[in-house]
Amino acid sequence: MTRYFTKDHEWIAVEGSEATVGISDYAQSQLGDITFVEVPGAGSEVSMGDSASVVDSVKAASDVYAPASGKVTVANAALEDQPELVNTDPEGEGWLWKMTLSDPAELDGLMDEASYQAFIAEL
Amino acid sequence: MALNCTGMIFVSNTYDNLGDNHADDDVEAGPAAPLTLPLDQWHRTRGGRMVDFAGYWMPVQFEGIIAEHLWSRENAGFFDVSHMGQLYVSGEGVEAALEAALPIDLSTLPLGGARYSLLLNDEGGILDDLMVTRWGTGFHLVVNGATKWDDIATLRERLPDEITLNHLEDSALFALQGPKAFEALEPLVTGEYPLSALTFMRGGQFKLGGVDAWISRSGYTGEDGFEISVPAENAAELADLICAEPQVKPIALGARDSLRLEAGLPLYGHDMTETVDPVSADLLFGINKRRRSEGGFPGADVILPLIASGAQTRRVGLAIEGRMAAREGAKVLSGDTEVGTVTSGGFSPSLERPIAMAYVATDFTAPGTSLSIDVRGRKLAASVVPMPFVPHRYHRKGAA
Numbered sequence: 001m002t003r004y005f006t007k008d009h010e011w012i013a014v015e016g017s018e019a020t021v022g023i024s025d026y027a028q029s030q031l032g033d034i035t036f037v038e039v040p041g042a043g044s045e046v047s048m049g050d051s052a053s054v055v056d057s058v059k060a061a062s063d064v065y066a067p068a069s070g071k072v073t074v075a076n077a078a079l080e081d082q083p084e085l086v087n088t089d090p091e092g093e094g095w096l097w098k099m100t101l102s103d104p105a106e107l108d109g110l111m112d113e114a115s116y117q118a119f120i121a122e123l
Numbered sequence: 124m125a126l127n128c129t130g131m132i133f134v135s136n137t138y139d140n141l142g143d144n145h146a147d148d149d150v151e152a153g154p155a156a157p158l159t160l161p162l163d164q165w166h167r168t169r170g171g172r173m174v175d176f177a178g179y180w181m182p183v184q185f186e187g188i189i190a191e192h193l194w195s196r197e198n199a200g201f202f203d204v205s206h207m208g209q210l211y212v213s214g215e216g217v218e219a220a221l222e223a224a225l226p227i228d229l230s231t232l233p234l235g236g237a238r239y240s241l242l243l244n245d246e247g248g249i250l251d252d253l254m255v256t257r258w259g260t261g262f263h264l265v266v267n268g269a270t271k272w273d274d275i276a277t278l279r280e281r282l283p284d285e286i287t288l289n290h291l292e293d294s295a296l297f298a299l300q301g302p303k304a305f306e307a308l309e310p311l312v313t314g315e316y317p318l319s320a321l322t323f324m325r326g327g328q329f330k331l332g333g334v335d336a337w338i339s340r341s342g343y344t345g346e347d348g349f350e351i352s353v354p355a356e357n358a359a360e361l362a363d364l365i366c367a368e369p370q371v372k373p374i375a376l377g378a379r380d381s382l383r384l385e386a387g388l389p390l391y392g393h394d395m396t397e398t399v400d401p402v403s404a405d406l407l408f409g410i411n412k413r414r415r416s417e418g419g420f421p422g423a424d425v426i427l428p429l430i431a432s433g434a435q436t437r438r439v440g441l442a443i444e445g446r447m448a449a450r451e452g453a454k455v456l457s458g459d460t461e462v463g464t465v466t467s468g469g470f471s472p473s474l475e476r477p478i479a480m481a482y483v484a485t486d487f488t489a490p491g492t493s494l495s496i497d498v499r500g501r502k503l504a505a506s507v508v509p510m511p512f513v514p515h516r517y518h519r520k521g522a523a
Binding site: 008009010023027032033035036038054055056058059060061062063064065083 | 124125183184187188189190377380381445446447448450469470472477498499
């Protein structure tokens, strides 16, 4: 499994053409207490860069952009009752949705973990 | 996701509007760098996440907004509000002069008494809301940080030359709020009379840790608590002194906003502006009874007829179904008809549900009225509820 990051602070973990998407630890730390997460429905098509989900914190609502294109297979139902999982375990239990990639070549433009850490160190 | 380039989402989404009035003055110079306040380093040392608020670096959160919010409701929260403007108005004939400038009745305000008032323009719009306290031979005014420069200009224009208007820039302002605020502060304070002599909206001169402090029993959270004016040069040592008490934690602006929203207290620049009148804003208590009958204050020609006829819209509280919050600017609907706009909203940590304030057409303001709010194309079910959302727990005179 390989995990990639976007400049907009989403991560996507890929195994073959199946992928899991979430937001980075840096993103959740900037957002603060998360109170609600709107996730895309299973079966919906998402396009790279489009707003696919919304994360509500105490102070603001923020769009989550799809890091790659494809079809959503399942959304994280646990977030309905425990949106705070995105704070406590953003790159694990706090995942947002799983999807089947339609164009794995899109991943070539994303950062790996080390590049992303270097990227946020500059912010 | 939509973090902006600096990652300061609070600035981009919520807190910058307040600064607009003042920032507009400096358009040609570009945005000025935020100024620092007496506790700047104190906040940074304690891990405060600093943002530009009303032109100053201020902390938006320490350990987290929800934890800070709940701590303030259960214990005591220490807030630095030194960005607010502290003014002192004095001189021969100060009462009449201030009554000509504000819709306040000073004849019923005793020494040490504090009262909420409104700075109105001639069209009846709200330029600011403020606290007025009879302090010594004059009056102490606390005004909003983002509006203080304009307020000073407006007041100076309205007050006669023989009246002195001092901007107390060498004073810091703290608030200590919560059910344990009294027990935390009491051992630190000495004075002519005990701290327990203060009831809600009463203040007096004390020594706090040996330093002169003006303390009033008031605040912006709905809880019992105190507002404390101290010399800026002693601000850090006194903040340390208060926060060394086990009941006290430092609390930042994020929780201050969610606390005041639950308490139903409007925020200037959001829930009231210079294009909103006090009748619509449901702030008639800021225009004292005698002044309502006598008039003679700025905006009276517009406001007095409006009191008689009633306003077209009114500020109300909305309780929202589900967990998705409605924010400032969201449209309020009855069926498919637009009937109002949200002016502030967010997740209530105490109630664990979203709440909002909105201006709604008066036909739809009865408690229990079912409405909906359009949030990014989704219609959230909401109903009109009385404010405060969370009951006030002020220490009123005569109460046990």
